Amino acid sequence: DAGVIQSPRHEVTEMGQEVTLRCKPISGHNSLFWYRQTMMRGLELLIYFNNNVPIDDSGMPEDRFSAKMPNASFSTLKIQPSEPRDSAVYFCASSPTGAANEKLFFGSGTQLSVL
């Protein structure tokens, strides 16, 4: 298995532009998570899905952020419009059954820079 796949690895954009980050979870995993990592705040959970349904989006910073999971093998995190303070590494992670207390499998992350 190739693991959790994220694209792009790096994204540089200008303030005000729309940014779309993509994630393919490990095949067969039922839960998917989006995290944001910054030096100041560490790893913050933005949203997680179970069986393609958003369960908790309380970590989404504001309405500029939205996430979708149209099927079991694909999820997107969209920022529109982007701002410099959105610059961070965005990680997607998945876990097998969605049961509590499971290991998270992280993707390689997307380094986002908003100028």
Place this chain on the structure above:
Amino acid sequence: GENVEQHPSTLSVQEGDSAVIKCTYSDSASNYFPWYKQELGKRPQLIIDIRSNVGEKKDQRIAVTLNKTAKHFSLHITETQPEDSAVYFCAASRGYQKVTFGTGTKLQVIP
């Protein structure tokens, strides 16, 4: 919600010495405490975890201890090696999937 505090933020040790990283959590209902290691430019990866019905767990040079009464848990690395240099994150979760991470400890092992 859960709040996880982690200390120290940076830690330098000589190769062969031990390293200890400490975390506290706020939600007494939390029952699962994983530790992730993130090497520079890489993804976080689980290195060890402990559940609330256990006080200590060991895996070779790595051990984790949990004090539920005090709501704190610690990572112990013995006989440190240069390849242990990384950022270590503690985390806590309670009964469902939401995992709250600490802010990380950057460990540097000096050869």
